[in-house]
Amino acid sequence: xxxxxxxxxxxxxxxxxxxxxxxxxxxxxxxxxxxxxxxxxxxxxxxxxxxxxxxxxxxxxxxxxxxxxxxxxxxxxxxxxxxxxxxxxxxxxxxxxxxxxxxxxxxxxxxxxxxxxxxxxxxxxxxxxxxxxxxxxxxxxxxxxxxxxxxxxxxxxxxxxxxxxxxxxxxxxxxxxxxxxxxxxxxxxxxxxxxxxxxxxxxxxxxxxxxxxxxxxxxxxxxxxxxxxxxxxxxxxxxxxxxxxxxxxxxxxxxxxxxxxxxxxxxxxxxxxxxxxxxxxxxxxxxxxxxxxxxxxxxxxxxxxxxxxxxxxxxxxxxxxxxxxxxxxxxxxxxxxxxxxxxxxxxxxxxxxxxxxxxxxxxxxxxxxxxxxxxxxxxxxxxxxxxxxxxxxxxxxxxxxxxxxxxxxxxxx
Amino acid sequence: xxxxxxxxxxxxxxxxxxxxxxxxxxxxxxxxxxxxxxxxxxxxxxxxxxxxxxxxxxxxxxxxxxxxxxxxxxxxxxxxxxxxxxxxxxxxxxxxxxxxxxxxxxxxxxxxxxxxxxxxxxxxxxxxxxxxxxxxxxxxxxxxxxxxxxxxxxxxxxxxxxxxxxxxxxxxxxxxxxxxxxxxxxxxxxxxxxxxxxxxxxxxxxxxxxxxxxxxxxxxxxxxxxxxxxxxxxxxxxxxxxxxxxxxxxxxxxxxxxxxxxxxxxxxxxxxxxxxxxxxxxxxxxxxxxxxxxxxxxxxxxxxxxxxxxxxxxxxxxxxxxxxxxxxxxxxxxxxxxxxxxxxxxxxxxxxxxxxxxxxxxxxxxxxxxxxxxxxxxxxxxxxxxxxxxxxxxxxxxxxxxxxxxxxxxxxx
Numbered sequence: 001x002x003x004x005x006x007x008x009x010x011x012x013x014x015x016x017x018x019x020x021x022x023x024x025x026x027x028x029x030x031x032x033x034x035x036x037x038x039x040x041x042x043x044x045x046x047x048x049x050x051x052x053x054x055x056x057x058x059x060x061x062x063x064x065x066x067x068x069x070x071x072x073x074x075x076x077x078x079x080x081x082x083x084x085x086x087x088x089x090x091x092x093x094x095x096x097x098x099x100x101x102x103x104x105x106x107x108x109x110x111x112x113x114x115x116x117x118x119x120x121x122x123x124x125x126x127x128x129x130x131x132x133x134x135x136x137x138x139x140x141x142x143x144x145x146x147x148x149x150x151x152x153x154x155x156x157x158x159x160x161x162x163x164x165x166x167x168x169x170x171x172x173x174x175x176x177x178x179x180x181x182x183x184x185x186x187x188x189x190x191x192x193x194x195x196x197x198x199x200x201x202x203x204x205x206x207x208x209x210x211x212x213x214x215x216x217x218x219x220x221x222x223x224x225x226x227x228x229x230x231x232x233x234x235x236x237x238x239x240x241x242x243x244x245x246x247x248x249x250x251x252x253x254x255x256x257x258x259x260x261x262x263x264x265x266x267x268x269x270x271x272x273x274x275x276x277x278x279x280x281x282x283x284x285x286x287x288x289x290x291x292x293x294x295x296x297x298x299x300x301x302x303x304x305x306x307x308x309x310x311x312x313x314x315x316x317x318x319x320x321x322x323x324x325x326x327x328x329x330x331x332x333x334x335x336x337x338x339x340x341x342x343x344x345x346x347x348x349x350x351x352x353x354x355x356x357x358x359x360x361x362x363x364x365x366x367x368x369x370x371x372x373x374x375x376x377x378x379x380x381x382x383x384x385x386x387x388x389x390x391x392x393x394x395x396x397x398x399x400x401x402x403x404x405x406x407x408x409x410x411x412x413x
Numbered sequence: 414x415x416x417x418x419x420x421x422x423x424x425x426x427x428x429x430x431x432x433x434x435x436x437x438x439x440x441x442x443x444x445x446x447x448x449x450x451x452x453x454x455x456x457x458x459x460x461x462x463x464x465x466x467x468x469x470x471x472x473x474x475x476x477x478x479x480x481x482x483x484x485x486x487x488x489x490x491x492x493x494x495x496x497x498x499x500x501x502x503x504x505x506x507x508x509x510x511x512x513x514x515x516x517x518x519x520x521x522x523x524x525x526x527x528x529x530x531x532x533x534x535x536x537x538x539x540x541x542x543x544x545x546x547x548x549x550x551x552x553x554x555x556x557x558x559x560x561x562x563x564x565x566x567x568x569x570x571x572x573x574x575x576x577x578x579x580x581x582x583x584x585x586x587x588x589x590x591x592x593x594x595x596x597x598x599x600x601x602x603x604x605x606x607x608x609x610x611x612x613x614x615x616x617x618x619x620x621x622x623x624x625x626x627x628x629x630x631x632x633x634x635x636x637x638x639x640x641x642x643x644x645x646x647x648x649x650x651x652x653x654x655x656x657x658x659x660x661x662x663x664x665x666x667x668x669x670x671x672x673x674x675x676x677x678x679x680x681x682x683x684x685x686x687x688x689x690x691x692x693x694x695x696x697x698x699x700x701x702x703x704x705x706x707x708x709x710x711x712x713x714x715x716x717x718x719x720x721x722x723x724x725x726x727x728x729x730x731x732x733x734x735x736x737x738x739x740x741x742x743x744x745x746x747x748x749x750x751x752x753x754x755x756x757x758x759x760x761x762x763x764x765x766x767x768x769x770x771x772x773x774x775x776x777x778x779x780x781x782x783x784x785x786x787x788x789x790x791x792x793x794x795x796x797x798x799x800x801x802x803x804x805x806x807x808x809x810x811x812x813x814x815x816x817x818x819x820x821x822x823x824x825x826x
Contacts, residue, residue, distance in 0.1 A: 005700045006633050006667045006692070008594055011535040015703035019492070030661065047488060055484040062483045070475045071468040075460060076681045079432070110523060110684070113714040122424040126539075126561070139710060148539070148712030181421055220419050254419045268489045271523070271720030279419070287418045290428035298550060298559030300713055301526040305682030 010148070014086055020138075021046070021384055024373075035380065043383040045396030046360060047268055048331055050366050053398055057266045058327040060320065061310065068306055077305040079276065080293040081108025085308035088315035089274035093227070093259050097240040098278070099247035103285040106259075106274045107292040108303035112228045113139065115258035115275035116185075116285060117299070118292050121147050122184050123222045123256070130183040131171055135354065135363065135389070137192045137226075156194070161355050168307070169209055176219055183222045183256075184210075184364035188241050190229035190359030193391040195339070197233055197357050203245050214253040222254045231264040232332050233358040236325075251281040254288075263360070265314075265324065266331075272307030295378060335360065338394040338402050345406035351413075360395035366413055375412035381405060420446065423561070431504040433551075434459070434797055437786075441795035448793065454818060456796040458809030459773060460681055461613070461744055466811055470679045471740040473733065474723065481719055493706040494521025494687065497720035501728035502687035506640070510653040511691070512660035516698040517686045519672075520705040521716035526552065528671035529598075529687035529703050530712070534560050535636045536596050536669070543596040543637070544584055547801070548776065550605045550639075553598060574768050576615050582622055590633055594667075596635045597623075602652050603642035603772030606804040608752070610646055610770050616658050627666040630816045635667045642762050644677040645745050646771040649738075664694040667701075674720055676773070678727075678737065679744075685720030711781065751807040751815050758819035764826075773808035779826055788825035794818060 004012035021044060028042040037053060045194045050056040065073075080086065086106040090098070098104055110117040116139075120130055126148045132140050133156035144151050152175060155167035168184075175182055186206075189197030198206070214221050223246075233239045246255050259271035277288035296302060314321045335358075342362055346353050356362045366372045369385035376383060376390075390409060394402070417425035419754060434457060441455040450466060463469040478486075493499065499519040503511070511517055522528040529552075533543055539561045545553050546569035557564050565588060568580035581597075588595055599619075602610030611619070627634050636659075646652045659668050673686035690701035709715060727734045748771075755775055759766050769775045779785045782798035789796060789803075797804045807815070 005694070006635065006665065006697050007535050007704050008538045008541075011704050011708075012539070012700070014535075014707035022491075053480070055488050057483045057487050065486055066479050067479075068478075070470045072682075072722055073467050073478055074470050074474070074682050076434075076675075093444060110713040113712070117712055119560075122420050122427075125421045125423065128421075139714070142707065142711040143773070146534075146708055220417075222419065252419065262489075267487045269485075269487050269715070271715070271717050273711065281418070284419045287420060287425070291420050291424050293699045294427035294555065295424075298555040299524040299526070299530055300684065301552070302684070304684050304717055 024382050024384050027377065031377070031380055031382065033174060038381050041381040041397060041401050043381060043392045043397055043405070045393050045397065047397070048266065048335070048360070049396040051398045051400070052185055053396070056331070059270060060322055060323040060327060061265055061267060064111060064310055064313070064320070065306065073306040074308040075305060077108065077302050077308050079297050079302050080289070081106065081303055082305065082308045082312060084312040086274070088311045089259055090276055091315050092264075092311065093257055093276050094243055095240050097237070097243040099244050102247065102278050102280055103282045104256065104276060105276045105285045105289040106276045108308060109273050109275050109296070110271040110300060110303060111262050111273045112226055112258040112260035113143065114300065115273055116140065116224065117143050117147065118275055118295050119183055119222060119224045119256045119258070120144050120149050122291050122295060123254070124149050124181050125179070128179045128181055129175060130185060131175055132185040135194050135386070136185070136193070157354060163196070163198060165202065165205055168206065172209070172213060176213060176216070180218055181220045181222075183224050185224045185226060187226040187228070189227070189233035190357065192229060192359065193361040193363045193386065194212045194354035195356035195359040195362055198242070200242055200245065203242050205227070207245055210253055211250060214250045217252060220254070222256055224256045224258065226258045228258070228260045228263055230361045231328055231399065232335065232360065246278060249280050251279070254279050254284060261311060264328075265310065267307055270304050270307040272304045272311075279310065284336050290301065334399070338397060338399050341399065341402040342392065342394060342406050345403065349407050349410045351406050351410040360393060362392045362394055363389045364392065364409055365389045372409070372412040376408060379408045381408060419487055437795050440790065444790070444795065446792055449582075454794040454814050456794060456805045456810055456818070458806050460687070461679065461748070461773070462809040462811070464813070466809070469744070470756070471737055473736040473740060474678055474680060477723055477726070477733070478719065481722065483526050485722040486719040488718060490521065490715050490721050492715050493702070494519065494716055495718065495721045497509070497723060497725040499687070501724045502672055504728050505677075505724065506670055506689050508649045508653050510656040512648070512657050514692055515660065515691050516695045517689060517691045518698045519689045520702065520709060521721060522686050522688050522709070523684035523713055523716060524638055524675050524686045525671040525673035526556065527713065528529050528686055529553065529556050529637065529639065530560065531688055531708050532596055532635060532637045532669045532671070533557050533562050535704050535708060536667070537562050537594050537700065541592045541594055542588060543598060544588055545598040547608050548604070548799070549598070550600065570767060570768055576609070576611060578615065578618055581619065585622070585626060585695060588690040589626060589629070590650070593631055594633045596637050598637045598639060600639040600641070602640070602646035603770065605772065606774040606776045606799065607767035608769035608772040608775055609767060611655070613655055613658065616655050620658055623666055624663060627663045630665060633665050633667070633709045635669055637669045637671065639671045641671070641673045641676055642772045644741055645748065645773065659691060661762050662693050664697060667692050667697060674724060677741075678723065680720055683717050683720040685717045700720045747812070748807055751810060751812050754815040755805065755807060755819050758816065762820050764819050764823040773806060775805045775807055776802045776803065777805065777822055778802045779825060785825040789821060792821045794821060
């Protein structure tokens with residue numbers, strides 16, 4: 001417990017634990033300064049770096065921004081977002097796979113973070129818990145705690161490294177005994193930090209179970225689907241087919257989708273995304289739109305207009321869309337190449353990983369992650385230690401540096 | 414009370430009152446479509462429009478953005494903001510007028526809204542009240558209510574149209590009886606919606622009084638200074654001199670400054686600003702920096718990097734700064750020209766206004782504002798009705814349309 005000087009009592013403890021990613025990054029940079037970039041593996045960066053270890057982007061997007069009209073860059077967007085952006089966000093999310101007989105609306109948010117913030121605040125009472133897998137983007141906890149909510153975890157993988165539906169079910173039942181509102185976070189496809197995507201079979205089982213739970217009409221169940229990495233999980237149609245499974249939901253089972261332009265357009269620093277609501281009930285969607293618009297106004301006012309206009313133009317202009325998709329596919333292949341090298345070596349040397357399929361990160365379970373990552377620094381490998389594992393950010397490691405990493409991790413465990 | 418469908422109980426009522434600005438804007442646009450732009454006065458726009466009623470901007474900023482480096486536009490900024498941005502924000506806020514023997518730090522926020530959000534959340538306990546003048550930007554209330562706080566008002570002007578310090582004092586004393594944390598919002602210079610700026614004499618009296626209040630060491634008093642319009646209140650040195658009065662503050666009297674690039678650089682839609690903390694205590698400033706960084710992470714993650722880099726370059730590059738200042742001075746003069754016409758006519762026809770000095774808005778007290786603005790629409794004038802007055806957004810009305818507005822308002826009252 002930190003004593004407050006000027007802040008309110010609930011705020012005093014914030015930030016008393018130093019940021020882990022930042023600490024790793026600092027050490028990696030110090031090593032680079034000391035022995036040179038070529039000898040250091042910085043496995044902690046969460047953005048795509050090219051084979052020269054430089055920040056990378058879509059040149060089509062750069063050209064677009066460098067020619068953007070002044071009003072589109074600089075004027076306010078409406079509070080909820082440009083109306084065309086909202087329909088474009090829905091288009092980009094579903095790409096033709098919106099389930100039949102459903103209603104969808106969108107609200108512009110600063111990246112996925114802002115979307116998650118709104119769901120935790122507006123779909124949970126203060127003090128309630130959101131359910132997340134035990135392998136999760138640490139910021140879910142920060143967002144929950146910033147807003148006087150907290151998180152509960154289920155065990156994401158069973159002993160056979162399969163998605164652990166029994167654990168999910170157990171925790172859902174437990175939480176629904178204690179609270180009437182429930183938010184369950186799924187980060188799929190291309191889960192951060194494991195690279196896992198739920199299969200259609202798993203989704204079916206999850207959705208059927210949640211439909212059962214929603215038989216109790218006092219319960220309000222929200223599936224919060226974080227699709228930050230969806231565009232690196234495969235072709236648009238393949239990665240979006242599972243949305244069709246969310247049909248015929250009861251009114252009290254609601255799907256909230258956190259869509260982010262950060263990775264999909266590599267404009268992380270422009271802070272643009274959307275919260276898309278999907279329901280079988282038009283009323284629920286009207287409520288969603290009304291409530292979250294006011295939350296926009298009362299937290300950050302409105303969103304980055306330039307990024308919103310980009311999404312509108314991508315949606316309207318097939319040529320622009322195709323150019324970006326081509327560039328994106330190139331990076332997807334690049335990350336896949338890196339991942340294949342790592343995963344094959346891991347298999348060879350008997351290093352267990354979680355079932356990576358796609359995305360920016362591979363995660364290795366570790367009994368003592370902090371000791372292991374410390375050991376790895378002797379080999380000049382800088383990776384983030386999680387509570388029970390080590391995260392290897394293949395998005396930022398050039399292909400030529402991948403061979404040997406799995407072996408060294410195996411040795412460090 | 415609105416019943417909740419899927420949202421948490423506290424969220425259900427959000428947005429049940431339609432947005433007033435939007436409604437006025439819709440009517441103005443309908444009138445323009447019907448009878449033509451030349452015959453309609455849209456007095457509801459909160460951004461600067463030029464004499465052709467077009468959105469306007471600094472061409473220097475456009476050139477800058479059109480040449481910005483890809484990483485600066487697209488990569489993440491650090492959670493608190495680029496370190497150079499944080500020092501630049503402090504530079505831009507004080508421009509040499511930081512009081513002696515004080516400590517200052519900054520945190521990047523999406524515009525002023527984000528800065529206000531952090532202060533309401535981190536410097537008030539849930540359920541407590543922020544004190545604002547009775548003429549205030551309506552969003553203060555939205556921000557407070559979004560975060561389970563509320564607002565209390567003091568009477569901003571007395572019967573002689575002077576800043577009403579006795580009312581402020583009375584409400585401060587009342588609130589400090591009920592709560593240990595107090596946030597008092599001042600929107601000065603160039604207050605929205607009246608265009609008023611506190612004088613040095615008034616600031617002295619306010620600060621002396623608050624120092625007295627802070628004699629009770631159980632109290633934590635935060636002055637939240639919203640300076641969104643500071644760069645339209647005059648030359649940098651003249652508008653910033655009053656900062657020097659905040660010297661020798663006790664540790665439990667804290668200054669939080671909401672700085673926005675929205676108006677200062679006319680990049681409203683890029684969502685960039687900063688919360689700058691100032692204290693005589695280094696500890697208080699360290700706490701400020703630590704706590705608000707985590708709040709960034711837990712609400713919107715990080716800020717718009719391109720705008721941050723712009724401020725850094727403006728601060729480092731005197732030529733760039735001078736060019737922008739020259740453009741800004743042009744718009745300041747333009748608004749002044751519009752205001753002078755309105756204010757002189759108001760005086761001639763005996764229309765009482767609040768003591769406008771500078772800024773985007775002039776406000777006229779009105780016993781029945783809604784009826785008066787409705788009457789004005791018959792003259793094709795579309796202005797925002799406030800609770801007890803009418804706001805005339807001279808920032809958006811071309812000079813040639815100003816003559817006659819004051820007279821018509823007088824007639825409509």
